Amino acid sequence: MAELIRSRVVTLTVLVTLLCLLCTVSYGRLVGGRKAVANVKSNEEVQELGRFSVEEYNRSLKLLAAEEEVKFVEVVEAEEQVVSGIKYYLKILTVQNGASRMFESVVVVKAWLNSKQLLNFAPSSNDDALVKWMLAVTLMMVQQVEIMMK
Known part of the structure; x- marks a missing residue:
C-alpha cells in the first residue's frame, strides 16, 4: 500500500514539474523568434534606431550623389529578435x-560592443518592388565601397 502511494506521489510530482516547465517555456520569449515592441512611438531607443537608419541611408545617397535625402518622421511599427545581439525590424x-513614404529597416544592436549596424533599408512592400530592389542594391554597394576604403 505504501509503495502504491509513493508511486502516485512520484507520478504526480513528475506531471506537475512537466506542466510547470511547459508553461514556463511557452510564456517566455522564444530565442530567435520575433516579438512586437510595445509603445513604439514613445520608445526612445526604437525611435533613435529609426533616426539612425535614415541617417545611414542618407549618407549612402550622398556617396552616390543620388536622389533627395529622406527625412525621418517616426517609427510606426517595430519587432525585435534575439540573435547575437538584438535585431530590430522597423517600419519608418x-x-x-x-511626399510621405514608408520604409522598412533592419538594424542589429550589440550593446556590449556599443555597436549598431544597418543591414537593410528599403521602401516598404507597399512601394514598387523595383525601387525597393534598387535601393537595397545601392546600400550594399555603398557598404562594399566603405569596406574597400578602410
Missing part, C-alpha cells in the same frame, strides 16, 4: 520630395 514613416 519618412518624407522625401515632399
Whole structure:
C-alpha cells in the first residue's frame, strides 16, 4: 500500500514539474523568434534606431550623389529578435520630395560592443518592388565601397 502511494506521489510530482516547465517555456520569449515592441512611438531607443537608419541611408545617397535625402518622421511599427545581439525590424514613416513614404529597416544592436549596424533599408512592400530592389542594391554597394576604403 505504501509503495502504491509513493508511486502516485512520484507520478504526480513528475506531471506537475512537466506542466510547470511547459508553461514556463511557452510564456517566455522564444530565442530567435520575433516579438512586437510595445509603445513604439514613445520608445526612445526604437525611435533613435529609426533616426539612425535614415541617417545611414542618407549618407549612402550622398556617396552616390543620388536622389533627395529622406527625412525621418517616426517609427510606426517595430519587432525585435534575439540573435547575437538584438535585431530590430522597423517600419519608418519618412518624407522625401515632399511626399510621405514608408520604409522598412533592419538594424542589429550589440550593446556590449556599443555597436549598431544597418543591414537593410528599403521602401516598404507597399512601394514598387523595383525601387525597393534598387535601393537595397545601392546600400550594399555603398557598404562594399566603405569596406574597400578602410
